[in-house]
Amino acid sequence: MAEIRKKPRISREDALEALFTLAGPVGTERIPADDCCGRVLAEDFISAEAVPPFAKSPLDGYALRGEDTAEACPERPTVLEIVEEIAAGKAPQKTVQRGQAAKILTGAPIPDGANAVVRFEETRFTEETVTLTAPVRPDTDIVPAGDDVKPGQLIAKRGELITPPVAGLLAAVGRESVCVFRKPRITVVSTGNELTEPGVPLAYGKIRNSSYALLKGYMEAAGAVVSAASIVGDDVDAIARALWRSLEASDVVVTTGGVSVGDYDYVLAATEKLGARRLFWKVRFRPGGTMLAAEKEGKLILGLSGNPASASLGLFLIGLPFIRALCGLEKTPPKRTKARLLTPIEKDSPFGRLVRGRMELVDGEVCFRSVDSQGNGALTSLMGCDLIADIPPDTPPLPAGTLIDAYSLR
Numbered sequence: 001m002a003e004i005r006k007k008p009r010i011s012r013e014d015a016l017e018a019l020f021t022l023a024g025p026v027g028t029e030r031i032p033a034d035d036c037c038g039r040v041l042a043e044d045f046i047s048a049e050a051v052p053p054f055a056k057s058p059l060d061g062y063a064l065r066g067e068d069t070a071e072a073c074p075e076r077p078t079v080l081e082i083v084e085e086i087a088a089g090k091a092p093q094k095t096v097q098r099g100q101a102a103k104i105l106t107g108a109p110i111p112d113g114a115n116a117v118v119r120f121e122e123t124r125f126t127e128e129t130v131t132l133t134a135p136v137r138p139d140t141d142i143v144p145a146g147d148d149v150k151p152g153q154l155i156a157k158r159g160e161l162i163t164p165p166v167a168g169l170l171a172a173v174g175r176e177s178v179c180v181f182r183k184p185r186i187t188v189v190s191t192g193n194e195l196t197e198p199g200v201p202l203a204y205g206k207i208r209n210s211s212y213a214l215l216k217g218y219m220e221a222a223g224a225v226v227s228a229a230s231i232v233g234d235d236v237d238a239i240a241r242a243l244w245r246s247l248e249a250s251d252v253v254v255t256t257g258g259v260s261v262g263d264y265d266y267v268l269a270a271t272e273k274l275g276a277r278r279l280f281w282k283v284r285f286r287p288g289g290t291m292l293a294a295e296k297e298g299k300l301i302l303g304l305s306g307n308p309a310s311a312s313l314g315l316f317l318i319g320l321p322f323i324r325a326l327c328g329l330e331k332t333p334p335k336r337t338k339a340r341l342l343t344p345i346e347k348d349s350p351f352g353r354l355v356r357g358r359m360e361l362v363d364g365e366v367c368f369r370s371v372d373s374q375g376n377g378a379l380t381s382l383m384g385c386d387l388i389a390d391i392p393p394d395t396p397p398l399p400a401g402t403l404i405d406a407y408s409l410r
């Protein structure tokens with residue numbers, strides 16, 4: 001054990017790389033296209049239909065032949081005969097001939113023969129005729145068929161997130177179902193003799209299991225389905241058994257607590273007992289870097305700190321990029337940005353430091369406002385937290401105005 005303790009911490013990049021070697025989508029499924037937002041495409045989405053399917057009018061007016069109006073002026077207006085009215089959803093019945101026009105409403109198909117639309121407001125009209133005092137150039141105010149999407153067009157690729165516009169496009173081209181990657185199933189094993197579930201009276205010295213709900217929220221937002229194993233006490237065999245059962249039922253097992261070097265920290269020993277291969281233990285960041293990754297039959301066991309805030313940081317930097325890859329998204333590290341400190345960082349950071357904060361845009365510049373409490377267990381420090389300052393080792397206290405590097409959670 002003493003020898004392990006001295007081992008230098010693994011870098012964040014190497015830790016993520018180690019997980020990415022395991023990560024691949026966990027399978028595919030076909031789901032209704034009207035319920036697919038937030039899922040990841042497992043097929044290239046190629047349109048089979050044009051959008052719009054026909055040339056249409058973008059406004060209420062008259063469809064006509066532009067050339068018929070070439071001579072129109074206030075002194076010698078052009079008068080056209082109205083041959084029909086075309087409302088949205090109606091197929092035109094007539095061809096617009098020389099000297100004719102069709103009344104047309106927004107979204108209705110342009111009739112054969114017509115090549116331009118003039119809006120109501122620019123005409124004088126009766127039931128029978130429409131009068132123009134200025135020419136209308138051919139192609140004016142016509143939305144061509146396929147203006148938005150052509151048949152055969154690649155709209156989104158396998159591995160892309162289905163955003164609201166992609167969902168809209170699936171509907172626009174008539175798709176009823178879509179092939180997506182299955183959501184990875186994650187079981188969380190909460191370890192700790194002190195843990196008590198909500199609903200059970202708290203004995204003195206016990207605490208609530210808050211990390212589970214917190215981490216479940218973050219992991220589900222990233223695309224996983226998360227469930228809880230029963231709480232296990234600080235006992236190697238009990239933890240190993242819980243890991244075993246959870247691995248059977250899920251794609252990934254996340255543990256909380258017991259992953260440090262304290263007398264009651266048994267998660268590492270439990271993974272060893274299980275014969276899991278250690279990928280890393282302790283990553284170079286704090287708080288939260290005391291985390292464990294082990295692999296059993298291709299599945300990941302990710303051991304996070306028990307402290308809610310520390311566990312969240314481990315999740316943001318290492319866990320969530322891995323989960324996104326399991327969801328079928330690209331293997332990418334967490335997003336980074338430069339940010340200007342709005343509040344000073346008063347402590348020095350001999351080992352480097354992750355500081356929780358909020359992003360504010362000031363005169364178009366990304367700025368960082370640290371949250372008040374930075375306690376490792378402070379759940380409130382995570383409220384609204386969308387920017388994590390990444391202060392490197394050997395950094396003195398930093399005044400407001402300093403430009404820093406940060407992870408963006410947006």
Ligand code: AMP
Binds near residue numbers: 194207208257262
């Ligand atoms: P550990 O990682 O086991 O050393 O725990 C670190 C701190 O987090 C201790 O104060 C624990 O009581 C607390 N803790 C452990 N598990 C949880 C949990 N599931 N929810 C809230 N706090 C926890």
Ligand code: MG
Binds near residue numbers: 306
């Ligand atoms: Mg503990």
